[in-house]
Amino acid sequence: MRLSRSFVPTLKETPAEAQIASHRLMLRAGLVRQTAAGIYAWLPAGLRVLQNIAQIVREEQDASGAQEVLMPTIQSADLWRQSGRYDGYGEEMLRLKDRHKRDLLYGPTNEEMITEIFASGVKSYREFPQNLYHIQWKFRDEVRPRFGVMRGREFLMKDAYSFDLDYEGAVIAYRKMMLAYMRTFQRLGLKAIPMVADTGPIGGDLSHEFIVLAPTGESQVYFEGGFEAIDWMKADFDNQNPADLERFTTLMTSMYAATDEKHDTAKWAEVPESNRREGRGIEVGHIFYFGTKYSEPMKLSVIGPDGKPIIPHMGSYGIGVSRLAGAIIEASHDEAGIIWPDSVAPWKAGILNLKVGDAKCDAICEEVYKALGGNALYDDRNERAGGKFADADLMGHPWQVIVGPRGAANGMVELKRRATGERVEVSVADALAKILG
RNA sequence: CGGAGCGUAGCGCAGUCUGGUAGCGCACCAGUCUGGGGGACUGGGGGUCGUGGGUUCGAAUCCCGCCGCUCCGACCA
Numbered sequence: 021m022r023l024s025r026s027f028v029p030t031l032k033e034t035p036a037e038a039q040i041a042s043h044r045l046m047l048r049a050g051l052v053r054q055t056a057a058g059i060y061a062w063l064p065a066g067l068r069v070l071q072n073i074a075q076i077v078r079e080e081q082d083a084s085g086a087q088e089v090l091m092p093t094i095q096s097a098d099l100w101r102q103s104g105r106y107d108g109y110g111e112e113m114l115r116l117k118d119r120h121k122r123d124l125l126y127g128p129t130n131e132e133m134i135t136e137i138f139a140s141g142v143k144s145y146r147e148f149p150q151n152l153y154h155i156q157w158k159f160r161d162e163v164r165p166r167f168g169v170m171r172g173r174e175f176l177m178k179d180a181y182s183f184d185l186d187y188e189g190a191v192i193a194y195r196k197m198m199l200a201y202m203r204t205f206q207r208l209g210l211k212a213i214p215m216v217a218d219t220g221p222i223g224g225d226l227s228h229e230f231i232v233l234a235p236t237g238e239s240q241v242y243f244e245g246g247f248e249a250i251d252w253m254k255a256d257f258d259n260q261n262p263a264d265l266e267r268f269t270t271l272m273t274s275m276y277a278a279t280d281e282k283h284d285t286a287k288w289a290e291v292p293e294s295n296r297r298e299g300r301g302i303e304v305g306h307i308f309y310f311g312t313k314y315s316e317p318m319k320l321s322v323i324g325p326d327g328k329p330i331i332p333h334m335g336s337y338g339i340g341v342s343r344l345a346g347a348i349i350e351a352s353h354d355e356a357g358i359i360w361p362d363s364v365a366p367w368k369a370g371i372l373n374l375k376v377g378d379a380k381c382d383a384i385c386e387e388v389y390k391a392l393g394g395n396a397l398y399d400d401r402n403e404r405a406g407g408k409f410a411d412a413d414l415m416g417h418p419w420q421v422i423v424g425p426r427g428a429a430n431g432m433v434e435l436k437r438r439a440t441g442e443r444v445e446v447s448v449a450d451a452l453a454k455i456l457g
Numbered sequence: 458c459g460g461a462g463c464g465u466a467g468c469g470c471a472g473u474c475u476g477g478u479a480g481c482g483c484a485c486c487a488g489u490c491u492g493g494g495g496g497a498c499u500g501g502g503g504g505u506c507g508u509g510g511g512u513u514c515g516a517a518u519c520c521c522g523c524c525g526c527u528c529c530g531a532c533c534a
Contacts, residue, residue, distance in 0.1 A: 032483065032495065033469050037527055057526065111458090112533080129534090162533065163458065170534095177534055229534095306534060340534035356494095374493060406494040413494090424493055434493095 021064075021367070022389075023399045028065050030411050041236055042349035043168030045358050049415045051345070051366075058165025058173035065397075065415065066345070068366035070176065073344050074155050076207045076363060077178045084200035084259055086151035086180050091130050091137070093157055097123030099132045103317045112160045126159040131314045131336060134181045139320035142183075145330055148322075149189050151197075153180030155341060170302065170346035180337040183315075185324070190309050190333040194226055195265040197307055197337045198272065201230055202252040205304070208344060209361025210351055213243045215277045217306065226335070230305035231279065234350035237300030242288055243277035245295045302347045309335040358416030359439050367397040369455050370417035374405045374424035381428045384448060388421050388433070391452050396421075413438065419455045 028050040037054070038044040046052050051066030062070055078088065094116070100106035106125075114126040127133070134152055142150075155178045165173050182193035198214060205212035214228040231241050250271075258264045276291050278284060279301065288296070312331045315321070324330040340347075345364075352359045362368065369392055373385040389398045397417065399408050405424070412420050422434040427445060435451045436443045446454070 029467090031468060035468070036463085036470090039528075054526090158534080160533070164528095164530090164532085166528085175534065179534090303534070338534055343534060372493095404492065404494090404496070406492095406496080409494045411495085422493080426493080 021394075021397050023397055024401045026397070027063060028397075028415070029063070030414060032410075038168065040167050040170070040350070041353055042170060042346040045349055045353055045414070046168055046346065049358055052169060054168075058162060058171070060169055060172060060174070060342075065366040069345050069360075069364055070342060072364045072366075073208060073348075074176070074178070074341050077204055077339055077341060078155065080200045080204040080207070081153050081178065081180060083203075084151070084196050086153045086197075086200075089134075089137075089152050089154050091127075091133050091154050091156060093127055093159070095125050095127045095130075095133055097125055099136060100125065102136075103132045103314055105132070112162065114159050114161050127156075128158055128160045129336075129338075130154070130156075130179055131181065131310075131334075132318060135314045135318040135320050135334070138181075138183060139315075139318060142320075142322055145185055145322045145324045148332065149182065149184045149193055151180055151182040151193060153178055153337070168346055169342045170350075172342065175340060176342040178339040178341055182335045182337070183320075183332045184334075185330055185332060187311070187333055190311070190335055191226070192262055192265060194307065194309050194335050195269050196259045197335070198228065199252075199257055199259050199265065199268055201305055201307065201337075201339070202250075204339065205230065205232065206252045207363055208348060209363055210304075210344075210348060211248055212304065213241065213247050213277050213301070214272060215241065215243075215279055216282065217308070226309035228307050229279070229303050230307075230339075231277075231301035232304045232344075232347045232351060233299045234302055234347060235300055236350050237302045239301055239303075240280040240283075241278070241299055241301040242280075242283055243297050243299075244275040244291055245297050246275045247277065248297070302343075302350060303340075304344050304347050305337075305339045307335065307337040309333070353416070356410070357414035360416040360418055362418045365416065365418050367417055368392070368395040369397075369419040369421055370412040370415065371396050371398040371421045372405075372408045372412055372423060373398070373400055374408065374422065376400060376402045378425050378428065381423050381425055384423050384428050384431070384433060385421075387448060388423070388452065392455065395455070421451055421455070 030050045031048045034044045035047050038047050050063055051069065052060045052062055055061050097106050113128055116124040118124055157174055158177050159174050162171065162173050165171055182190065184190040184193055211233045212230045214230055217227040217229040257268045276287055311333050315332045315334055321329040321331050348364060349358050352361060371385050371388050373381050375381045385398060389396055416438060418438055420436040422436060427433055431447060432445050433448055433451050434443050435446050435454060
């Protein structure tokens with residue numbers, strides 16, 4: 021995109037309502053605008069980020085064998101009355117009435133709905149296991165929304181729901197999803213640690229929160245260094261192989277990890293000192309097994325091989341997609357602005373034309389822009405160099421192609437890596453190779 | 458939901474206490490000089506001071522109601 025013709029309204033000053041770094045930077049970099057308390061509009065740059073995050077989540081869900089669907093945001097109250105949650109959910113649920121005075125709600129989650137949909141279509145025990153997910157907007161009427169998109173009322177979430185014939189099957193589904201999460205967060209450029217969460221009435225250890233490490237995180241976390249050492253994209257775990265999943269789980273559960281509420285100082289003391297890590301964390305995902313909590317009341321059952329009905333065991337698996345946009349910034353920014361990981365950046369590169377109107381600068385910028393296409397945001401505004409540098413740093417492009425009259429005269433550009441600040445003078449071809457490679 | 462605060466130009470703010478022709482910085486528009494980390498100068502445009510009522514000769518300012526937003530606490534992807 022050409023910045024001169026783009027709606028990317030950057031701000032030099034911070035709006036008064038933004039308190040934390042990610043909120044400030046999202047407003048300043050022109051990613052989002054608040055339209056009501058805890059409700060945000062996503063502008064072109066922000067939408068690209070959101071879509072990049074969602075796409076990575078989608079790819080890893082698909083790779084784990086889950087199938088994408090799309091359920092509505094509006095649900096009927098009757099559905100929730102069947103599970104008994106309509107009255108229990110409380111003020112967090114946004115309740116609506118249609119013109120016929122029928123009770124509706126804006127979905128805060130989709131267990132009831134997916135269970136009913138699955139029940140209406142599944143015919144045989146032979147169709148199991150299955151896992152269905154969608155990436156959809158949710159609404160929870162938080163008493164006190166804050167931290168920008170990190171804790172909005174409306175938020176984009178990936179939620180997956182697994183269906184298995186028995187507990188053993190559900191455990192495999194759970195482990196698959198945990199592995200998918202480790203890969204997902206790594207691809208998003210994050211260090212994420214699974215931590216045992218509240219076990220609930222059905223028990224077991226089948227509930228984990230995924231905490232992303234960020235200096236400004238809400239809670240204190242303690243974990244072993246081993247979590248950081250693993251490259252999940254290379255790690256040899258086949259998600260279709262139960263033995264691999266077992267090995268994976270053993271590895272995960274062998275290492276200590278806890279948030280401050282659950283911190284066990286005795287167990288912590290057993291961790292070798294050199295291996296202890298502490299930090300701040302933001303919850304970005306939650307997975308849990310809940311057995312037949314919904315399948316039973318929603319009347320999901322299939323006939324088993326022995327002719328007897330089976331009530332499937334379920335689990336659900338959430339990732340806060342819109343929250344991640346904020347969390348990534350919390351984990352990756354500096355005084356000047358955002359430092360996007362390559363995988364989620366709205367544009368891989370910013371092209372900075374330091375002297376618009378200079379024939380050589382213009383020609384080189386056009387050449388680079390043509391080669392990078394949609395991967396680049398071309399700052400072709402007739403602005404001063406300083407403003408372009410500041411905006412590029414603020415917007416956080418992983419690469420900056422800086423084209424000024426000095427280098428352009430010799431056909432050279434400067435290539436700056438946002439994350440390290442490193443700048444090198446290179447030919448156009450070399451710059452393109454670096455960015456696209 | 459308890460406690461606190463704020464609402465004045467696109468953004469950041471002053472003016473409110475003590476009523477008297479609505480201001481500053483940045484941004485924006487035009488022009489000149491500039492031109493590698495938010496430059497200088499000149500000239501402009503932009504406000505029913507959140508909203509409704511009341512007091513007053515006169516209200517951004519005082520009084521009452523309402524709405525919105527933010528912060529702290531209890532709660533959450």
